[in-house]
Amino acid sequence: MKSKEGRLATDCPVEFSKLVSGFSEEAKVRKQASQGKHVDPYQPKSPKSRCIRQRSSSFVNGKCKSKETPLSGNYGVEDMNSNVNGRDIGIRNIPRQRELLNAKNGIQFTLMVAGQSGLGKTTFINSLFATSLINDNIKENRPIVRYKNIIEGNGTHLRFGVIDTPNFGNDMDNAFTWRTMVNYIDEEIRSYIFQEEQPDRTKMIDDRVHCCLYFLKPSNNGIDTLDVLTMKELARRVNLIPVIAKADLLTKHELNNFKMEIREIIRVQNISVCCFFDNNVLDATQNIFQKFPFSIVASKEYVLNKKGERVKGREYKWGTVEIENEKHSDFKILQRILFDWHLIDFVESTEDYYEKCRSEMLRTRLLKARDCLTTNTVEITDEQRKFLQEEMNFEDIEENKLKNYKCYEIINKVIMDKVATEWDPEFITRQLETKKRFNEISNQEIRKIKEWKKNLFMKQENFNQEIEDLNNNLENLQLECQDLEYKLLMDKSSDHHSTDSATLVNVHIKR
Numbered sequence: 001m002k003s004k005e006g007r008l009a010t011d012c013p014v015e016f017s018k019l020v021s022g023f024s025e026e027a028k029v030r031k032q033a034s035q036g037k038h039v040d041p042y043q044p045k046s047p048k049s050r051c052i053r054q055r056s057s058s059f060v061n062g063k064c065k066s067k068e069t070p071l072s073g074n075y076g077v078e079d080m081n082s083n084v085n086g087r088d089i090g091i092r093n094i095p096r097q098r099e100l101l102n103a104k105n106g107i108q109f110t111l112m113v114a115g116q117s118g119l120g121k122t123t124f125i126n127s128l129f130a131t132s133l134i135n136d137n138i139k140e141n142r143p144i145v146r147y148k149n150i151i152e153g154n155g156t157h158l159r160f161g162v163i164d165t166p167n168f169g170n171d172m173d174n175a176f177t178w179r180t181m182v183n184y185i186d187e188e189i190r191s192y193i194f195q196e197e198q199p200d201r202t203k204m205i206d207d208r209v210h211c212c213l214y215f216l217k218p219s220n221n222g223i224d225t226l227d228v229l230t231m232k233e234l235a236r237r238v239n240l241i242p243v244i245a246k247a248d249l250l251t252k253h254e255l256n257n258f259k260m261e262i263r264e265i266i267r268v269q270n271i272s273v274c275c276f277f278d279n280n281v282l283d284a285t286q287n288i289f290q291k292f293p294f295s296i297v298a299s300k301e302y303v304l305n306k307k308g309e310r311v312k313g314r315e316y317k318w319g320t321v322e323i324e325n326e327k328h329s330d331f332k333i334l335q336r337i338l339f340d341w342h343l344i345d346f347v348e349s350t351e352d353y354y355e356k357c358r359s360e361m362l363r364t365r366l367l368k369a370r371d372c373l374t375t376n377t378v379e380i381t382d383e384q385r386k387f388l389q390e391e392m393n394f395e396d397i398e399e400n401k402l403k404n405y406k407c408y409e410i411i412n413k414v415i416m417d418k419v420a421t422e423w424d425p426e427f428i429t430r431q432l433e434t435k436k437r438f439n440e441i442s443n444q445e446i447r448k449i450k451e452w453k454k455n456l457f458m459k460q461e462n463f464n465q466e467i468e469d470l471n472n473n474l475e476n477l478q479l480e481c482q483d484l485e486y487k488l489l490m491d492k493s494s495d496h497h498s499t500d501s502a503t504l505v506n507v508h509i510k511r
């Protein structure tokens with residue numbers, strides 16, 4: 001086994017050849033063939049070894065499924081198969097060629113371990129093989145940490161990527177913590193799509209996540225909303241397998257109840273386990289998945305079991321828990337699901353999902369290019385505008401054939417990354433929240449202004465009223481004055497009988 005730090009020959013796990021059984025069987029055949037021995041790979045000595053080379057899903061719980069395709073049978077084109085120098089050639093040989101090719105190229109498998117902090121994700125990964133894939137002495141502060149390892153065994157190799165999510169759920173506000181993982185999964189798919197468009201595809205980096213183990217806290221009180229929410233989002237994007245972490249902390253009875261509870265929650269919340277597996281695989285693996293959610297115990301330490309054997313486990317006052325003992329934990333089953341029975345299914349089903357994402361993405365890019373004609377969200381040159389207007393048929397995009405590539409060029413990764421940010425649920429929620437807050441504040445201000453205006457109108461009315469009253473008073477006073485003048489005039493005229501009106505007015509003014 002080789003980790004990213006270098007080869008650790010002494011650590012090479014004996015289990016690996018068993019784990020990647022299909023590959024190792026093939027490697028044996030190749031080795032014998034290179035030594036000049038003729039081996040018919042489809043006439044194996046034991047029925048078990050024959051099944052081993054078939055699709056991983058056919059090997060269920062260590063038993064060979066008889067309904068598998070008869071690899072050594074008559075394919076209806078017998079005369080196209082022949083034997084040259086002791087080696088099979090022809091159509092019958094194609095599956096073997098394919099397997100040889102797979103064995104030669106190895107396989108890329110990326111596993112994400114998610115779940116709240118301290119549930120033993122790192123310990124689990126380090127228990128999988130006989131070496132530490134993750135350095136657990138250094139605690140990372142980043143939300144996503146990627147580890148890459150090459151695991152070699154029997155002439156083939158596994159490029160094993162691990163995505164660790166340390167400190168998950170430790171924030172004060174965990175409403176959108178799940179977004180980091182979801183964004184990572186989406187971004188890896190998006191990035192692979194764009195890498196495929198590069199002229200040199202030899203240096204492509206494939207970090208697409210094939211499986212996600214979601215660690216659940218062992219508890220008697222159900223599961224946290226954060227876990228339900230996160231599993232819901234993850235299950236749409238990746239083959240999700242929920243596992244009960246630290247199962248040794250629950251009694252058998254508690255564990256069974258907790259398993260039933262989780263199954264019910266998952267059913268009600270419509271969370272699919274391994275959502276990309278097709279029905280054939282799920283039918284063939286029913287008996288394994290009946291055990292789900294798998295309860296696991298992980299440990300890096302070796303302890304002595306009852307038989308005095310040195311095994312990985314945990315020692316307690318009440319006894320010893322062996323992590324690979326199926327009576328104590330589902331660790332071994334999970335390990336076989338991941339690296340033996342379903343390794344190929346994880347990779348192939350993710351490939352199918354990737355294809356769907358890819359075609360969806362290309363469609364979106366074409367529609368975005370069409371939108372450039374009506375909106376100004378993307379800047380385009382006059383030449384590009386002319387091309388989109390005159391050359392492209394957006395009603396029937398298939399009709400455009402290779403011309404579509406011009407649109408893909410316009411709507412490049414930078415623009416699609418921006419679109420992804422705009423579709424980000426946190427961004428959308430924060431945007432809605434900001435809009436709501438803005439509306440609240442502006443409504444409050446409008447209410448204040450209206451109140452103020454109303455008060456001003458009332459004040460104005462009061463002033464008007466006061467002015468009117470003053471005017472009335474003035475008028476009344478004027479009338480009174482006129483009356484008084486008149487009276488005075490009348491009095492004077494009656495007193496003196498002969499008074500000049502001008503003199504009288506003069507007298508009145510003087511008084």
Ligand SMILES: Nc1nc2c(ncn2[C@@H]2O[C@H](COP(=O)(O)OP(=O)(O)OP(=O)(O)O)[C@@H](O)[C@H]2O)c(=O)[nH]1
Nearest residue numbers: 117118119120121122123165166167246296297298
């Ligand atoms: N009882 C019990 N303890 C475990 C088990 N697996 C891990 N632990 C212990 O739990 C502690 C935390 O383990 P880690 O592997 O660091 O947990 P983690 O999920 O990687 O934690 P973060 O990196 O913070 O997310 C360590 O002390 C482990 O020894 C288990 O199956 N049972």
